[in-house]
Amino acid sequence: MYIVPESLARDLVSQEAATEAIETVFAAMAREEARNFPVVRETLGHADAVYGFKSGFDRAGKVLGLKSGGYWPGNADRGLTNHQSTNVLFDPDTGRPYALVGGNHLTAVRTAAASAVSIRHLARPDARVLGLIGAGHQSGFQLKAAAAQRRFEKVLCWNIDPDLLSTPAKAAEDIGLPFEAVDRDMLGAEADVILTITSCFEPLLMKHQVKPGTHIACMGTDTIGKQEVDPALVAAATVFTDEVAQATVLGECQHAFAAGLLAAEAITPLGRVITGAHPGRTDIDEITLFDGTGVGLQDLAVADVAVRLAVAQGATLTVDM
Structure with missing residues (x-):
């Protein structure tokens, strides 16, 4: 499995690259070549946090996965970002997970890209x-x-x-x-x-x-x-x-x-x-x-960009699954 940590995702994915990826996935959605799955969003009853995940499948781009995370309002006092998220990508042909990608920075750029x-x-x-x-x-x-x-x-x-x-x-x-x-x-x-x-x-x-x-x-x-x-x-x-x-x-x-x-x-x-x-x-x-x-497909689109760039530059961490 490839691992693209938060710091690497931040360095790799430019706003321009994110904008092009979001435009492409919006078009795929309109052509019914990509779809989002129902969103799960729940209060935890712990740390005043809200947790959930968004997922989907872009058949045109062959990107399958989910973004998991939420909002932890006490994080600022810990020197952390209140919004926390991680993307997991799966091989659509086998269902095996192949990438774990830090999602905090990518969430910001994909939102701006939209x-x-x-x-x-x-x-x-x-x-x-x-x-x-x-x-x-x-x-x-x-x-x-x-x-x-x-x-x-x-x-x-x-x-x-x-x-x-x-x-x-x-x-x-x-x-x-x-x-x-x-x-x-x-x-x-x-x-x-x-x-x-x-x-x-x-x-x-x-x-x-x-x-x-x-x-x-x-x-x-x-x-x-x-x-x-x-x-x-x-x-x-x-x-x-x-x-x-x-x-x-x-x-x-x-x-x-x-x-x-x-x-x-x-x-x-x-x-x-x-x-x-x-x-x-x-x-x-x-x-x-x-x-x-x-939508989840936005997150998957920019996570896929991060993985592709990291692999091309030989910058990923890898672990056996």
């Missing part, structure tokens, strides 16, 4: 202002991945605590983009693309705050009850997602769907745009919204 792919296919070509709601660990990954998709001229950011903007501010500085902390009204009025990446359970961005032609990528809602934007905004947008069944249950769409404001049939898998089966944006004033719920 929003980047949505920007690539749905944002207006003339988008110049990037807006960011949220300033946690994921915000830096999101900002850099998004910036590679359009010729943005500046970044506007709002966070619940304005004193905690150092992560996205540093990411903007790294790539040479002016960064400005603003209120939500200004962000919505100026931003051509808005990324939401929080852990909130209430709407932070309202319909009246968003201008025509905006593309929104909602990346923080991945659990029943979480919420980042106004359900009326979701209902008014042309909505895309990674997986429709998941979006209506635990994604940003869940609230508009439950209120009867949005039908499942009105939500389009982003992979259909990638393959050309759906036109995507059809009007310059159209508001498009991507509900990035996070």
